[in-house]
Amino acid sequence: MTARQLRLALVAAALCLGASRLVRRSCGAAAVPAPASGCNVRDPAAVLDMLLHVLGHDLRQPNASLLAWLALRQTRSQADAALMAQVGGHARRSLRHIDDLNRLLHETRHAYRMRRIAMETLLDAALDRVWSEAGEVGIRLERPAGRLPCIGGDAAMLASTLEWLLASAIGAAAPGTALRTACRGHAGGVALSIVFQPADDAGAAQLARPGPALLCAQRVVARHGGLLVPLQPLEGAAAHAGWYLWLRRRPRP
Template sequence: MTARPLRHALVAAALCLGGCWLARRSRGAAAVPAPASEGRGDVRDPDAVRDMLLHVLGHDLREPNASLLAWLALRQTRSQADAALLAQVEGHARRSLRHIDDLNRLLRETRHAYRMRRLAMDTLLDEALDRVWTEAGEAGIRLERPAGRLPRLGGDAAMLAATLEWLLTSAIGAAAPGTAVRTACRGHAGGVALSIVFRPADDAGAAHLARPGPALLCAQRVVARHGGLLVPLQPMHGPAAQAGWYLWLRRRPRP
């Protein structure tokens, strides 16, 4: 499915689910008059409608997969005869949940009001490393931080931190066990250049990270709003196989 039909299908599904949600809410609240001063829930307000649709995408679309995972947890405690099939179903459900979360994060990015401030790259990177440290340890992956003091830059702290965390989490998931995810950072050409490099577990995992998708598109949109660039590194094959990303951010992002 191309990008335009997919976008139209998502909007149609969101409108359908949102209309059902509004209908249920209006029937349940018919006997209770809303306060005259309450204006945030006015369905005539386009911003309120968009926020409601994002809520539908973030909750209602996740519910079938979450219920399926709960059923699998109960099923696995009763029998291991069909463990391989259950593992496949569980993997599919988890991939579906990640895809829904990625779509929701992308849609929320389009509504985010960016707040550009002076930031310390040291703080952003250290906080992102802290959030993924446990996950890396469980996967047998070492995290290597660049030595020395890192450059300062301007940007939205929340969006940049979330983007760094996604890049690190994706690298941990695709890296070969027992290897390292190496992060390098330096000032470069009026901006800050950051690279995240790792040895992939297999060629398919490295190629998957470079494929366009909602998560990568969201990260690239965040970086573009900072006047920067995010590109996947071309996977290298052979004994010294490497994959990762190159990220460049402007020191003083334009409004």
């Protein structure tokens, strides 16, 4: 069985497990308090939201338990530290993939609320959330100077997307690299670039690698009538890579 087939089988098994748990909860409704939100379990939308919640919990639980076991194991012996590090790294990567998948599934259920947003507020909040992560790996963050344009859109979805773009660029850049963010008004919208330099083919390929996180970010940008593309390094000593994001000032509803 290939890795892709195994992942699909795991997702299918989790869906079955979540559905069976949902059926048990529905059958025991008399003994279980009603959800705090007051949703109707006979409403298909409410059932789907509940299933997504159960699915996210069940997919995360094995990896979370494994990481907890590793933490206890490492306090007892350091003889197999290399193996423990490999297992822990695999579990953390698996958790990130599961979280990305959950975020993508919830995006399909999100009711977008388009409002006027200050780009400065969005960008500063995203930079604050990844600042410690960048410092730990020696990445220097550089913010654009001056006031930034305002845009229209869903603040929550755009904030999480900006945070992911910055975090993915930090993960692809080499230690000691400067990560520069530039923002300007352009063609009825706002152009934002997140670039690290110097860059190599490996770092650029990591950004362009398909997956649920990239698909979720592209769906969010598309809902705002925009465009998101990874930048490929050019030839020469000044090669750079990163992201190019264009958003409409007034997205379509």
